[in-house]
Amino acid sequence: MIVLGIESSCDETGIALYDTGRGLLSHALYSQIALHAEYGGVVPELASRDHIRRIVPLLEEAFGKASLKPAEIDAVAYTQGPGLAGALLVGSSVAAGLGFALGKPLIGVHHLEGHLLSPLLAKQPPEFPFVALLVSGGHTQLMKVSGVGRYELLGETLDDAAGEAFDKSAKLLGLPYPGGPEISKLAEQGVPDVFQFPRPMLHSKDLNFSFSGLKTAVLTTVNRQTQPLSGGVRADIARGFVDAIVDVLVAKCAKALRQTRLRQLVVAGGVGANRQLRTALGKMASRRRCRVFYPEIEFCTDNGAMIAFAGAMRIKENPDCMRHTYGFTVRPRWSMEELAAA
Ligand code: KG4
Ligand code: ZN
Numbered sequence: 001m002i003v004l005g006i007e008s009s010c011d012e013t014g015i016a017l018y019d020t021g022r023g024l025l026s027h028a029l030y031s032q033i034a035l036h037a038e039y040g041g042v043v044p045e046l047a048s049r050d051h052i053r054r055i056v057p058l059l060e061e062a063f064g065k066a067s068l069k070p071a072e073i074d075a076v077a078y079t080q081g082p083g084l085a086g087a088l089l090v091g092s093s094v095a096a097g098l099g100f101a102l103g104k105p106l107i108g109v110h111h112l113e114g115h116l117l118s119p120l121l122a123k124q125p126p127e128f129p130f131v132a133l134l135v136s137g138g139h140t141q142l143m144k145v146s147g148v149g150r151y152e153l154l155g156e157t158l159d160d161a162a163g164e165a166f167d168k169s170a171k172l173l174g175l176p177y178p179g180g181p182e183i184s185k186l187a188e189q190g191v192p193d194v195f196q197f198p199r200p201m202l203h204s205k206d207l208n209f210s211f212s213g214l215k216t217a218v219l220t221t222v223n224r225q226t227q228p229l230s231g232g233v234r235a236d237i238a239r240g241f242v243d244a245i246v247d248v249l250v251a252k253c254a255k256a257l258r259q260t261r262l263r264q265l266v267v268a269g270g271v272g273a274n275r276q277l278r279t280a281l282g283k284m285a286s287r288r289r290c291r292v293f294y295p296e297i298e299f300c301t302d303n304g305a306m307i308a309f310a311g312a313m314r315i316k317e318n319p320d321c322m323r324h325t326y327g328f329t330v331r332p333r334w335s336m337e338e339l340a341a342a
Contacts, residue, residue, distance in 0.1 A: 001074045001315065004062075004098070005308025006055070008091030009083025009111045010137070011035075011042045013054040014304030015062040017073070018312050024121060026065035027305045028058040029298075037177050041167075048086035055094050062304070070102055075322055077311020080108030081331030082138070088330035096328040105322035107311045108331075110339045112139060114306035115268040117148070118295035121309050126264045126293040131256045133249065135277075136269030137163035137178070141336065142207050142256045145266070148313045151336060154256050155207025162245060162271045165211035169218040169241050173234050183238045184274050190239025195221055197244040199251075207256050214244055242276050250280045254288065263290045273300040 002025070007014035016027035032050050036042045063070060078095035081088060092108070099106045116132050119125060129146040131154070140157035160168070163180055170179020175186065197217045200210040218241055225233055253265055265285060271277065272294055285292045299305055314321050 001312065002068070002072060003308045003312040003315065004073045004076045005109075005304040005306070005311055006076065006078040006091040006095050007111070007114070007302055007304045007307045008051045008055065008087050009079045009081070010087060010302060011047050012302040013051050013058055013091075014302060014307070015055070015058040016304035016308040017062055017066045017068060018305065018308035020312050020316065024305055024309070025068065026062045027303060027308075028061040028065070029303055030054040030058055031301075033178060040171060040177050042084070044084045044086055047084055048090055051087055051090035055090060059094075070098065073102070073104060075105045075107060075311065075315060077107045077109050077307050077314075079111045079114065079307050080329075081111065081334035083111055083330075083332060085330055085332045088332060092328045092330050096326045100326040105324050106326070106328075107314055107322050108328075109307050109310045109314070110334055110336065111302075111307075112136075112141075112336055113151075113339060114310045116143065116145060116151070116266070117310045117313060118268050118299045118306040119266045119293040120313075121299060121305060122293065122296055124293070126266055126291070129262060130264035130266050130293070131253065131260055131262050132266040132268060133253050133256075133272075134269050135162045135249065135267070135271035137161060137167065139269065140209050140211070142252060143336070144256075144260050144262070148317045149339070151339070153337060154259070155209065155252065157209040157211060159210050159212040160215060162209070162211060162249065163269070165215050165245060166271060166274075168215045172215075172218050172222050173229070173238060180271060180274065184242055184276055186235050187238040187242040187276065190235035190237070192239055192243060194236040195240030197221075197240045199244050199248050202248055202251055207252055207259070209248060209252060211245065214241070242274075246274075246277050246280050249277060250284050253281060254284050257288060257290055263288075264293065265290055266293045268295060268300070270301045273297060
């Protein structure tokens with residue numbers, strides 16, 4: 001069975017073709033980062049318009065790379081939510097249009113389920129059950145994943161998402177959007193412990209996170225320095241910030257592994273591309289005799305492959321989840337808990 005996947009929830013337009021027998025056939029991606037950089041964040045209206053511009057050429061590219069004709073697919077999976085309403089509408093309407101024209105069924109996919117299952121696309125995938133750390137620009141959650149659609153929320157952020165903390169702190173240091181990769185690059189040149197930042201909720205008994213205090217601590221530290229900041233001071237602040245956030249993420253993952261008695265940790269979402277986080281998680285896991293799994297680096301941030309794959313897994317689990325009606329709605333605030341219950 002061949003599933004076409006369409007992702008357009010935020011600032012990446014992603015298209016992919018996944019075959020349940022042969023694996024990923026092709027994928028095509030366009031990132032709008034450069035478009036939004038001058039505004040310091042994603043501008044929703046610009047995002048929607050750019051998805052409209054990119055989506056058809058990307059579809060042609062993905063079908064071309066896979067040497068497939070649209071009529072050869074079996075279903076269309078698209079990101080139904082959560083995300084920016086206008087952006088989601090682009091992918092959803094193209095999916096519905098294609099489904100209607102080709103007479104193929106549709107399946108609306110939850111964006112976070114796409115991230116959550118994306119490590120299963122890797123060459124050495126984990127097996128169910130596993131603990132998953134979902135760390136993206138909008139979400140920070142720890143989940144126990146027992147199978148497709150069988151997700152138990154173990155803990156989540158009470159305020160900012162980890163990616164948001166990366167991006168906002170980077171902005172305070174004058175780094176361009178998106179700040180996550182930039183601040184971690186800068187941190188590599190910084191000296192540890194010159195600036196010590198709080199590790200919010202590090203010792204709380206639960207598996208929740210809180211990052212807004214950390215961002216405020218970066219703000220007060222920046223304001224206390226003589227301006228403009230020298231390169232060395234910026235790098236040291238970056239280092240203090242990255243060390244703090246990584247410590248908290250790693251400690252909570254260790255706690256989740258201990259509580260669930262599981263030995264596999266899956267890390268998904270954009271922040272999962274962070275090098276410092278990967279190194280620290282690797283050390284923690286080898287101490288605990290656990291294994292850490294990541295999606296291929298190109299599938300850490302938003303992409304169509306994870307949507308095609310999650311759609312295919314859903315269909316395999318329950319073929320009735322596909323629909324042949326072509327009206328569509330988007331779900332900008334769709335929560336994972338609603339999904340697990342569905
Ligand atoms: O999963 P994603 O592409 O989009 C959402 O669904 O949110 O994640 C984007 C987030 C941004 O906040 C970005 O700064 C962060 O992931 N990110 C990183 C790195 N690469 C992307 N954060 C830290 N280090 C990185 N290397
Ligand atoms: Zn995402």
